Amino acid sequence: MMEKIVIVVVSVLASSSAGWFDTYPQPEWRDLSVTFGSFSRLPRKAEDAISSGWILDKPCSGNNPYFGNRYILDGDVSTMLLFDKQGYIAGIQTKIPKTDEYPDAKIRKFFIEEDGAMVITAYFVQDPSTICTTGRTAQQFQEEGTGTALHIQSGSNPRTDLMTIPMLQSDMAGTQWTEGQCFWGMGKHYWYNVRRDMDCKEFYPVFAMYNNGKLNSFGWAFYVHFSSSRYEHPSNTNLEFFMKPVPTCLTSGAFNGFSTIHIYLDRRPYFNFC
Numbered sequence: 001m002m003e004k005i006v007i008v009v010v011s012v013l014a015s016s017s018a019g020w021f022d023t024y025p026q027p028e029w030r031d032l033s034v035t036f037g038s039f040s041r042l043p044r045k046a047e048d049a050i051s052s053g054w055i056l057d058k059p060c061s062g063n064n065p066y067f068g069n070r071y072i073l074d075g076d077v078s079t080m081l082l083f084d085k086q087g088y089i090a091g092i093q094t095k096i097p098k099t100d101e102y103p104d105a106k107i108r109k110f111f112i113e114e115d116g117a118m119v120i121t122a123y124f125v126q127d128p129s130t131i132c133t134t135g136r137t138a139q140q141f142q143e144e145g146t147g148t149a150l151h152i153q154s155g156s157n158p159r160t161d162l163m164t165i166p167m168l169q170s171d172m173a174g175t176q177w178t179e180g181q182c183f184w185g186m187g188k189h190y191w192y193n194v195r196r197d198m199d200c201k202e203f204y205p206v207f208a209m210y211n212n213g214k215l216n217s218f219g220w221a222f223y224v225h226f227s228s229s230r231y232e233h234p235s236n237t238n239l240e241f242f243m244k245p246v247p248t249c250l251t252s253g254a255f256n257g258f259s260t261i262h263i264y265l266d267r268r269p270y271f272n273f274c
Contacts, residue, residue, distance in 0.1 A: 060132035084135030225257025
């Protein structure tokens with residue numbers, strides 16, 4: 001038994017230290033995965049996506065209200081990947097059904113209407129306008145990893161309509177982002193202007209997560225129940241583990257379900273202890 005424990009410990013240490021001997025600086029964001037619990041890894045190169053069964057849904061085009069070559073796996077629009085001109089990861093999208101109730105006009109700016117549905121978009125590069133023009137070089141991808149910024153598209157113009165998430169937790173101070181709870185395997189949550197007496201029609205569909213003071217994860221949050229293995233569905237009684245305070249409208253009898261997707265930008269997100 002002791003020998004087995006020693007072998008496991010040595011293996012973990014070897015895996016953790018493998019990057020110490022690399023000849024180039026390690027990027028902060030070295031991976032991409034989604035969904036708490038399964039931590040499903042996603043491809044960060046278009047060639048890897050194609051070999052894994054991802055299909056090009058829409059190529060870069062000046063007619064698209066977003067930047068990137070979009071790939072989808074098995075028709076699941078809950079997780080759509082955006083790659084740049086050179087085939088490197090540049091962003092991620094989720095498509096949800098459009099209904100009369102959701103999304104409300106107060107948060108509609110985060111969604112692009114497309115084929116009777118609504119699409120929300122995040123970019124991982126400093127300047128999203130380069131995604132379809134130059135993209136990143138192999139060296140840039142090697143040095144920067146998944147990306148070096150997090151922009152949420154907040155309008156129809158992907159060049160100018162961007163909400164940038166602070167890279168450092170300390171920069172959240174003085175903003176309207178509300179500090180939430182720490183949850184292992186996720187991080188310290190931040191929600192936008194969350195109040196106990198708020199109208200849930202104002203509930204922003206994005207949240208940020210920090211570990212060791214740095215942004216390394218974020219996610220989508222919709223107060224509607226959507227079906228996909230990518231989604232998490234916390235009950236209204238469990239929201240107190242993520243938010244502080246929990247809006248009353250999310251725990252009242254009118255609660256219609258909650259769908260979230262945690263999106264991780266670093267390796268081994270199960271070690272995210274805030």
